[in-house]
Amino acid sequence: MKNDVIQYERTYHRLKNKIECGILPVGTRLPGRSVLCKEYNTSERTIRRALELLAQDGYLEITARKRPTVISAFAAPQGRALLNARKADATQVNDLIQTGRLLCYPIYLRGMRLCSGSDWETPEALFAHMDPEQPDEFWQLCNRLWRFFIARNENELLLRTVDSLGFQEKEPPQSSPEDRIRYCSHIKNLFQTVKSGGEPQETELEQIFGPYKRAAGQGEDRQFLQMVSPCPLLAKTDTLERRFSLVQERYSTVCLDLLGLIAIGRYQPGDRLPTHDRLQEIYGVSRDTTVKAVRMLQDWGVVTTAPRRGICVEMDLEGLKKIRISPESIACHVRRYLDSLELLSLTVERVASHAAVQARPEEVEQLRKDINRQWEQPYEHQLIPRTLLDFIAEHAGYHALQSIYRMLAWNLSIGRSIPKLISPDKNPQNILIYRQCMNAADLLKSGDAERFAMAAVNVFEQIRRLIMEECRRLGYWDAAMLVYDGKSLWR
Structure with missing residues (x-):
C-alpha cells in the first residue's frame, strides 16, 4: 500500500x-x-x-x-512560492495569525522542552548566525530556527499543519536593526527560561509573534506576497481541508471507514451499503476510488456485489474479528491516527478555552443532550468524543483553525475503522470517557471555560494513552512507527 x-x-x-x-x-x-x-x-x-x-x-x-x-x-x-502577488485581506491574514497563536505556542514549547544536551547545538548555531544587520538572512534563519522546534516533536502531521499556515515563508515588513536586536533578546530569554525548567509567560511568547501581528495590522495598505506553494500564508483558508485530504490514501480510507461502520453496527448483515454515486458524494472521491474500496471489502469477504442488488453486507461483528489484516497494510492509517491524537492533546486546551467563549447556552445544552443520547444508543457511545471535538471545531472562531480541527475530527474517526482497535462494548474505559465528556459539557454549561478546557485535555489525553497501549498490544505500533522516521525530521 x-x-x-x-x-x-x-x-x-x-x-x-x-x-x-x-x-x-x-x-x-x-x-x-x-x-x-x-x-x-x-x-x-x-x-x-x-x-x-x-x-x-x-x-x-x-x-x-x-x-x-x-x-x-x-x-x-x-521560486514556486513567490510566483504570484496580490494585496492580502487583513481579516484573512489576522485569521491565520490568531490560528497560529492558538496552535503554535504549545508546539514550539514542547519542541524546546524535548531538547536536551546536544539537541540544542543546531538551534543555538542558527541563533548565533542571526545578524540583525542582515535582515533577509536574519528572518530566513529565524524561520529555520522555529521550524527546528516544530520538527523536534517528531510528528509529520504536526509539522505539515504548522507549515499550512505559511509562517515559514513570511518575513515581517520593514523591521529596523533595533527591532531585530530586541527580537534576539526575546529569543535568548525564552531559551534561558525553558532550559532552566521555567514556564514562559504569555507576554514572552507574544513578543515572538509581534512582527507577524504588525504585518497583519498593515494588511490593508501594504502589498503581501501571495504564496502558491503547498504552505501558503495568504491562501484562502477554506482550502486547508482540501489540501489535507489530498495527502490521504483515498480508497483505503473509504474502505476502512465502511469497515468501521459495519463494526459498530451501523450496517448489519443483509443491509445494503450506499451506491457508488452516493459514496462519491459522502467521501468526496472519484468512482475509481469507491470501486477500489469496495473491491478490498469483497476480497476480505465483508461484502458482496451483484447487478440490481447493489453492495450487500455479508459479515457480522464476529466475522470481522477474524479478518486477517497485516499491520503493514493499515500502518499509514494507524500512524495518522496516532499523530492526530498527539496534535489534538497538545493543542486542545487553548482551542477549547477559546471555543468555550463562542458557544451559546442553548448550543451547550444541545451538546449535553447529544452526548446522553449517544450513550443510550447501541454502539453510538464510540462517537461521543467525536461529538465533543466537533463542538470545539465548530466554535473555534477562526476559519483556518476550524479547518485544522475538522481535519482532526475526521482523523479521530479512523480509530473505529482499524480492526480490533476499539471495542463496541461499554467497557470501563468507555464509561470513563463518557463521564469525562459529560463533565466537560457540565463545566461548559456552568460557564467555567478554563476547567472545560482542562476537561477536554483529559478526554483526549486519556484516549491517546489507551490507543497507544492497544496499538502495542495488537502489534500495530512497530509497523506504524516505520511509516516515517520522526527523528529524521529534525536531525
Whole structure:
C-alpha cells in the first residue's frame, strides 16, 4: 500500500529538510537517481519529480549528464512560492495569525522542552548566525530556527499543519536593526527560561509573534506576497481541508471507514451499503476510488456485489474479528491516527478555552443532550468524543483553525475503522470517557471555560494513552512507527 502522503511530495520535503538543516550543505552533489530510489524506497519517476520541484524552488541545480547540486539552503525569491502577488485581506491574514497563536505556542514549547544536551547545538548555531544587520538572512534563519522546534516533536502531521499556515515563508515588513536586536533578546530569554525548567509567560511568547501581528495590522495598505506553494500564508483558508485530504490514501480510507461502520453496527448483515454515486458524494472521491474500496471489502469477504442488488453486507461483528489484516497494510492509517491524537492533546486546551467563549447556552445544552443520547444508543457511545471535538471545531472562531480541527475530527474517526482497535462494548474505559465528556459539557454549561478546557485535555489525553497501549498490544505500533522516521525530521 502506498504511503498516505503523495510520494513525490514526501520525497521533496525530506530532501528539502536535509538541505535546510545543513545535512546536505551547499555544493553537495546528490547521489544518482537509482541510489535515491533505494534510499527512499520509491520509483525513479517520483525521484525525478521531487528533484524538479527542488530545482524550481531554487535549492538544486540540475544539469544534463551531471548529478543535481545543492546551490542554496533557502528557497529562491523567484521560486514556486513567490510566483504570484496580490494585496492580502487583513481579516484573512489576522485569521491565520490568531490560528497560529492558538496552535503554535504549545508546539514550539514542547519542541524546546524535548531538547536536551546536544539537541540544542543546531538551534543555538542558527541563533548565533542571526545578524540583525542582515535582515533577509536574519528572518530566513529565524524561520529555520522555529521550524527546528516544530520538527523536534517528531510528528509529520504536526509539522505539515504548522507549515499550512505559511509562517515559514513570511518575513515581517520593514523591521529596523533595533527591532531585530530586541527580537534576539526575546529569543535568548525564552531559551534561558525553558532550559532552566521555567514556564514562559504569555507576554514572552507574544513578543515572538509581534512582527507577524504588525504585518497583519498593515494588511490593508501594504502589498503581501501571495504564496502558491503547498504552505501558503495568504491562501484562502477554506482550502486547508482540501489540501489535507489530498495527502490521504483515498480508497483505503473509504474502505476502512465502511469497515468501521459495519463494526459498530451501523450496517448489519443483509443491509445494503450506499451506491457508488452516493459514496462519491459522502467521501468526496472519484468512482475509481469507491470501486477500489469496495473491491478490498469483497476480497476480505465483508461484502458482496451483484447487478440490481447493489453492495450487500455479508459479515457480522464476529466475522470481522477474524479478518486477517497485516499491520503493514493499515500502518499509514494507524500512524495518522496516532499523530492526530498527539496534535489534538497538545493543542486542545487553548482551542477549547477559546471555543468555550463562542458557544451559546442553548448550543451547550444541545451538546449535553447529544452526548446522553449517544450513550443510550447501541454502539453510538464510540462517537461521543467525536461529538465533543466537533463542538470545539465548530466554535473555534477562526476559519483556518476550524479547518485544522475538522481535519482532526475526521482523523479521530479512523480509530473505529482499524480492526480490533476499539471495542463496541461499554467497557470501563468507555464509561470513563463518557463521564469525562459529560463533565466537560457540565463545566461548559456552568460557564467555567478554563476547567472545560482542562476537561477536554483529559478526554483526549486519556484516549491517546489507551490507543497507544492497544496499538502495542495488537502489534500495530512497530509497523506504524516505520511509516516515517520522526527523528529524521529534525536531525
